[in-house]
Amino acid sequence: xxxxxxSPKYLFRKEGQNVTLSCEQNLNHDAMYWYRQDPGQGLRxxxxxxxxxxxxxxxxxxxxxxxxxxxxxxxLTVTSAQKNPTAFYLCASKGRxxxxxGELFFGEGSRLTVL
Amino acid sequence: KQEVTQIPAALSVPEGxxxxxxxxxxxxxIYNLQWFRQDPGKGLTSLLLIQSSQREQTSGRLNASLDKSxxxxxxxxxxxxxGDSATYLCAVDPMTTDSWGKLQFGAGTQVVVxx
Numbered sequence: 593x594x595x596x597x598x599s600p601k602y603l604f605r606k607e608g609q610n611v612t613l614s615c616e617q618n619l620n621h622d623a624m625y626w627y628r629q630d631p632g633q634g635l636r637x638x639x640x641x642x643x644x645x646x647x648x649x650x651x652x653x654x655x656x657x658x659x660x661x662x663x664x665x666x667x668l669t670v671t672s673a674q675k676n677p678t679a680f681y682l683c684a685s686k687g688r689x690x691x692x693x694g695e696l697f698f699g700e701g702s703r704l705t706v707l
Numbered sequence: 708k709q710e711v712t713q714i715p716a717a718l719s720v721p722e723g724x725x726x727x728x729x730x731x732x733x734x735x736x737i738y739n740l741q742w743f744r745q746d747p748g749k750g751l752t753s754l755l756l757i758q759s760s761q762r763e764q765t766s767g768r769l770n771a772s773l774d775k776s777x778x779x780x781x782x783x784x785x786x787x788x789x790g791d792s793a794t795y796l797c798a799v800d801p802m803t804t805d806s807w808g809k810l811q812f813g814a815g816t817q818v819v820v821x822x
Contacts (some may be wrong), residue, residue, distance in 0.1 A: 598750075633814070634812045634813065634814040634815065635796075635812045666729065680748075682751065684751075692760070694739050694758075695740075695754065695756045696798070696800075697753060698750040698753075700749060700750040701750045
């Protein structure tokens with residue numbers, strides 16, 4: 593079935609370590625997104641990419657980095673510069689062009705806890 | 708900047724009652740509006756997407772309406788069931804070049820349906 597796969601589902605990190613969250617989609621979507629969700633808060637956009645080899649900062653990009661070398665993949669690295677990285681991270685994608693409705697699809701999320 | 712508001716933040720109803728969830732947005736220039744459901748610890752599941760040219764969309768017991776001129780959308784869930792308990796979020800896709808694909812999310816309405 594087509595969809596978005598995020599891994600790992602749970603991740604524990606020591607302070608000072610970088611970690612990378614994986615996001616893979618087989619929906620043939622051009623655009624991919626990373627959101628952060630904290631308890632009691634709405635979704636906040638970290639980075640997004642509309643096409644391969646191009647990406648833009650969202651509202652809270654500091655302390656994060658991404659790459660988009662393949663259409664299917666959009667990994668997110670949480671660096672040691674991110675002061676409060678404990679959160680639930682969600683990856684999403686959507687298609688572009690006349691054959692797409694613009695519907696946004698999400699993965700199941702990755703929960704990162706800093707020890 | 709587009710702002711999306713969902714009121715109330717929480718709602719509890721007895722099983723069998725109809726649910727009415729509200730979403731308001733400040734800028735009527737949108738491509739579409741999407742409703743999502745989120746279960747605890749899970750990703751977002753798309754429920755309905757309404758294009759800007761549409762007035763409503765229906766799927767089973769769900770019906771969503773869109774009134775761009777007043778900046779409002781309403782999600783109706785008929786004959787609620789305990790399995791409908793979740794957080795419901797709305798999101799608008801703004802119609803501006805520099806905001807393409809940068810959906811603005813509401814904070815969500817947490818729904819509890821009691822047996």
